[in-house]
Amino acid sequence: LAEKTYLQAISDGLREEMRRDKRVFVIGEDVGVYGGAFKVTLGFQEEFGAWRVIDAPLSETAIVGGCTGAAIMGMRPVAEMQFADFISCAWDHLVTVAAKQRWRAGTPVPITVRLPSGGGFSGGPFHSQNPESSFAHIPGLKVICPATPEDAKGLLASAIQDPNPCLYFEHKHLYRRIKAEVPDERYETPFGKARVHQEGDDLSIITWGAMVYTAEEAAQQLDADGVSVEILDLRTLVPWDKQAVLESARKTSKVLVLHEDTHTGGFGGEIAATIAEEAFEDLDAPVKRITAPDTPVPFSPQLEKAFIPQVDDVVAGLRDLAEY
Amino acid sequence: MATETAVDVVMPQMGVSVSEGTVTKWLKSEGEQIEADEALLEISTDKVDTEVPSPASGTLTQILVQEGETVEVGTKLAQIGGAPGANGQTQAAPPEPATAQAAAESADASGAEGETATAEVVEEARPAEPEPTAAVPVSDGGTDGKSFVSPVVARIASEHGVDPSQVQGSGRGGRVTKKDILNFIEEGAPAAPPAAATPAAPAAQPAEAPVAPAPPTPAPPPPQPVVGETGEQFEPMTAMRRGIAEHMRRSLDTSAHVTSAIEVDMSRVVAIRKKLKQEYEKDYGVNPTYLSFVARATVETLRDYPWINGEIRGEQIVTRNYVNLGFAVELADGKGLIVPVLKHAEGLNLLGIARGVTDIAQRARDKKLTPDEVQGGTFTITNPGGYGTFHGTPVISQPQAAILGTYAVVKRPWVIQDDRGEDVIAIRPIMNLTLTYDHRLVDGALAGRFLRDLREKLQTWDEAAY
Numbered sequence: 001l002a003e004k005t006y007l008q009a010i011s012d013g014l015r016e017e018m019r020r021d022k023r024v025f026v027i028g029e030d031v032g033v034y035g036g037a038f039k040v041t042l043g044f045q046e047e048f049g050a051w052r053v054i055d056a057p058l059s060e061t062a063i064v065g066g067c068t069g070a071a072i073m074g075m076r077p078v079a080e081m082q083f084a085d086f087i088s089c090a091w092d093h094l095v096t097v098a099a100k101q102r103w104r105a106g107t108p109v110p111i112t113v114r115l116p117s118g119g120g121f122s123g124g125p126f127h128s129q130n131p132e133s134s135f136a137h138i139p140g141l142k143v144i145c146p147a148t149p150e151d152a153k154g155l156l157a158s159a160i161q162d163p164n165p166c167l168y169f170e171h172k173h174l175y176r177r178i179k180a181e182v183p184d185e186r187y188e189t190p191f192g193k194a195r196v197h198q199e200g201d202d203l204s205i206i207t208w209g210a211m212v213y214t215a216e217e218a219a220q221q222l223d224a225d226g227v228s229v230e231i232l233d234l235r236t237l238v239p240w241d242k243q244a245v246l247e248s249a250r251k252t253s254k255v256l257v258l259h260e261d262t263h264t265g266g267f268g269g270e271i272a273a274t275i276a277e278e279a280f281e282d283l284d285a286p287v288k289r290i291t292a293p294d295t296p297v298p299f300s301p302q303l304e305k306a307f308i309p310q311v312d313d314v315v316a317g318l319r320d321l322a323e324y
Numbered sequence: 325m326a327t328e329t330a331v332d333v334v335m336p337q338m339g340v341s342v343s344e345g346t347v348t349k350w351l352k353s354e355g356e357q358i359e360a361d362e363a364l365l366e367i368s369t370d371k372v373d374t375e376v377p378s379p380a381s382g383t384l385t386q387i388l389v390q391e392g393e394t395v396e397v398g399t400k401l402a403q404i405g406g407a408p409g410a411n412g413q414t415q416a417a418p419p420e421p422a423t424a425q426a427a428a429e430s431a432d433a434s435g436a437e438g439e440t441a442t443a444e445v446v447e448e449a450r451p452a453e454p455e456p457t458a459a460v461p462v463s464d465g466g467t468d469g470k471s472f473v474s475p476v477v478a479r480i481a482s483e484h485g486v487d488p489s490q491v492q493g494s495g496r497g498g499r500v501t502k503k504d505i506l507n508f509i510e511e512g513a514p515a516a517p518p519a520a521a522t523p524a525a526p527a528a529q530p531a532e533a534p535v536a537p538a539p540p541t542p543a544p545p546p547p548q549p550v551v552g553e554t555g556e557q558f559e560p561m562t563a564m565r566r567g568i569a570e571h572m573r574r575s576l577d578t579s580a581h582v583t584s585a586i587e588v589d590m591s592r593v594v595a596i597r598k599k600l601k602q603e604y605e606k607d608y609g610v611n612p613t614y615l616s617f618v619a620r621a622t623v624e625t626l627r628d629y630p631w632i633n634g635e636i637r638g639e640q641i642v643t644r645n646y647v648n649l650g651f652a653v654e655l656a657d658g659k660g661l662i663v664p665v666l667k668h669a670e671g672l673n674l675l676g677i678a679r680g681v682t683d684i685a686q687r688a689r690d691k692k693l694t695p696d697e698v699q700g701g702t703f704t705i706t707n708p709g710g711y712g713t714f715h716g717t718p719v720i721s722q723p724q725a726a727i728l729g730t731y732a733v734v735k736r737p738w739v740i741q742d743d744r745g746e747d748v749i750a751i752r753p754i755m756n757l758t759l760t761y762d763h764r765l766v767d768g769a770l771a772g773r774f775l776r777d778l779r780e781k782l783q784t785w786d787e788a789a790y
Contacts (some may be wrong), residue, residue: 324495
C-alpha cells in the first residue's frame, strides 16, 4: 500500500497491464516522446518502445479506427484522447463499428479509450466536458468513471481485460488533487459494483467521478445539522449498480442524483427514472437532480463555477430534501 | 396562535377501519373561546370513545353536528374562527331544520335521536350556483403539507394500519415524513389524535356536487315505529354497542367456531404467584395476576402453533413471528367491552406482561385508549372467570383464528399419585381453559395439542425461563 495520486494510479495500472500482457499497447497524441499531455505515459516509450507506445497523428478517427482493427486482430489497445471532448471525432468508429462488431460479426473488440474529462480549471467548452451519458446510451459500450486512485487502477485493469470497448473517463480535476492509498499488487475492480463512499441514514447522494468529493464536502455540512448523508459512488455507468442505488433509496427514501454532465439526457435522469419505477413506494420526496445546466462549459472562472455543481449547490439541494 | 381565518373541525379518522363517529358531547358552545389542543368535543366510534382537541385557537363560531348525530369521517363538525359559515363551502348553513322537507324527515325519525338536523344543513347549504371556492388545492404540499402523503408514508401507514393524519408532521408545511410515521409507530399513538386537517371534500368535487362536506349518514337504522309495551323502556344503542353487535354477528358468520376445554392444575402457579406478588407490588407496583401467567404461557405456546396465531386472508394463510395479544376488558359502566392489544407480547417476560395488561386494562376503563391500541391483535384472551364461571364459548375477534377463555381457579378434589404411586385425592386449585378456534383453519387435534402444551407450561411453570 502506498499513497498515490489519481494520476499516478492510472499510470501505474497501465504500466502494469503492459508489463503482464504483450497484447496491450498505447496509442494517442503525444503519448510517446512527450509522455502524454497530462504525463500519464511518462517514461512508457523508454520502457516499452515506440511500437507499443505510439504517437499518433492528430486524428481521433484514426486512433480509434486503428484500435478497433487491432482489437479485432487480437490486440488490447489503449487509446488516449488528449481531451475527452475530442472523442466526437471518433464517434462513428466507436458507435457504429466497435460497439456493434460483436453483435454483427461475433468478434470482440477489447479496446480501452482513456478520456481525460471534466472541468474546474477554465478549460472552456472544448476541454472540460463530461460526455459519459452520450456513450452510456450506446449498447455495446462500457462506461467507467473512477473517483478514487484505488478504483482508477483497478477499473483500468478491468477495462483493459474486458472483451468490450470500454470508455474510461478519468477526471482531470482529480489527477493531482486526490491522493490516497493504492494497493501495490495488481487487482481488478469489478464493473457494475457501486462503492459506498460514506454511509448515512437520512439522505442518499448517487454520483460518480469528481462529484463524489463535492458530495462529501456538502455532506459534512449537513452532518453539522444532524442529517446523515449516504454517498454512493457508482464507479461505472455501464453497467451500473441498480441494486445498490435501490437499496440506498429504500433506506433513506430521499435521493439526490449529482453529476457534472449537463442536465437533459444526463445519466442522472436514468437513475431517477429507475428509482421512480422500482422504488416508488419507498420514496418520501421527489428524486432530485443536481447537474450542470444545458449549456456548453464556459471559460470564465465565475461562470464555470456557476456551471459546475458546487458544494453550496449540493448543500442547498440536500437541505431542501431534508426539509421536504 | 389565534386564528383569523376559519378552521374546520372534522370527524377524525380513528383508525383505518373506522368510517364514522358519533358526537357524544360538545365541551364548548358556540361563541366560546377555545385554545388549540384544548378538548372541544367527545366522540364515540365502534372502537373507542375519545376527546377531540381543537385544531386551532379562536372562537367556536359554529357547531354543525349536534350531540347524538353520527357522521362519516371527514365531515365538518364545527368551525373555529372566521365569521360563522364564512368558510366557502358552508355558507349560510343554519344549524336548525328550516325547510318543510326537514320537518318531515324529523317527524319520520321521531323516536330516534335528533340525527336529521345536519341533513338539512346540507340541503340549505347548497347554493343555486356553486360559488368559486377559495379552498386551496388539496395536494399542495407547500401550503397544506399534511394533505400530501408520500408513497413511502402511504405504504408504511397501510402496513401498520396507521392513519397518517394522526401523525404530527415535521416536513414542509407539516407534511408527515417517513421518519415521523416510523417514530409514531415505534412510540405508539399519542393519547388523543388531533382533529385531522382532512382536505375539504368540496374542493376536489365536480361543480354539481353538494357544497357541504361529506353529508352525515342517516344515523342508526331508523327504528321503525317503536311502540313500547307497558313497562318497557328505551335507550339508544351507543356506537360501541352497535360495533360489538356487528362484530359478533360477523364473526359467527365468518368463522366455524368450535370450542375445546382443558383443566389445569394451577398449584405451581399459585405458589409462585404468592411469592412474586409481594415482590412485584413492592418493586414495580404491579399485580402478577393469574391472567398474566396464562398470557405469558400462551405467548410461549403460540410460538409452536403459528396457525392459531394466524388468520385466513383471502386464499392465503397468514402466520407471523410476533404475537399481538388482545385482552377483552369490560368497561366500568358494564355497558360495553373493548379489546386493547398488547403489541409484540413475544418480547415481554412475566413482569412485562403483567405491567402491560394492567396498563391497557386501566386505560380501557378510563377511555384513554388510542384507536391503534385496539387494532392489530393476532390472538385474544378473554377472562370471564372473575365471576366464578368455569366454562364458556367466546366469539373470535375477527380476523383472528382463535380466542382463549380463562375461568375461575377453583379448589377441587383431584386425583394424584402419592410417593408410592398410589392414587389419592388431593385438594388442588384447578382452572379451566377453553380454546375457541376457527375450524376452517385449526383442526381439533391441533387445538388439543395447543391446550395440552399450554397446560404443561402452566403446571411445570419455569420461573427462570419466564
